[in-house]
Amino acid sequence: MRLARTAGLVLAAGALAAVPGTAAAAPTEQVTVFQTELQSLKTFENPSGCHQLPPGSHVLANQTDEPVRIYGDPFCLTPSLTVQPGHGSHVPPAAGSFSA
Numbered sequence: 001m002r003l004a005r006t007a008g009l010v011l012a013a014g015a016l017a018a019v020p021g022t023a024a025a026a027p028t029e030q031v032t033v034f035q036t037e038l039q040s041l042k043t044f045e046n047p048s049g050c051h052q053l054p055p056g057s058h059v060l061a062n063q064t065d066e067p068v069r070i071y072g073d074p075f076c077l078t079p080s081l082t083v084q085p086g087h088g089s090h091v092p093p094a095a096g097s098f099s100a
Contacts, residue, residue, distance in 0.1 A: 029064040031100060032058050033091070047100035049077035053091055061088040064100060071097045 012067045033042040035056045047064070052074045062068040062083045068099050069080035072092045076099045091098070 029100075031068055031098065032063060033059045034059040034061075047098075050097055050099045053096040053098060056089045056093060057065065057073075057091065057096060060091045060098060061090055066100065069099045071099070073097065 016026070029046050031044045031047050031051075033044075033053060035042065035054055035058060039056075042057075044051055047068075053060070060070060060083060064083055065085050067085065068083045069076070070083060070089060070091050071076045071080050072095075074095045074097050076097045080099075081089060
């Protein structure tokens with residue numbers, strides 16, 4: 001009985017290890033922006049370059065491995081605030097942008 005249970009566990013573990021893509025999937029780099037309680041979160045996947053923030057944005061969360069810069073203009077030209085990986089910041093509510 002004990003041998004059958006052990007063999008079953010070994011087979012189950014082998015089946016899980018054989019599922020393609022479970023260990024090799026690369027994590028997605030994301031910048032997430034919160035606008036209001038009535039709107040879905042806006043997610044920028046693998047962001048690169050300058051991105052205009054959605055109107056009414058309140059908070060930006062940096063879920064990437066690199067610092068993200070927040071600007072008060074829509075073209076990433078004004079002085080910026082740096083948000084480190086794994087951190088967040090309030091953002092300008094109108095015409096802001098970020099670069100990654």
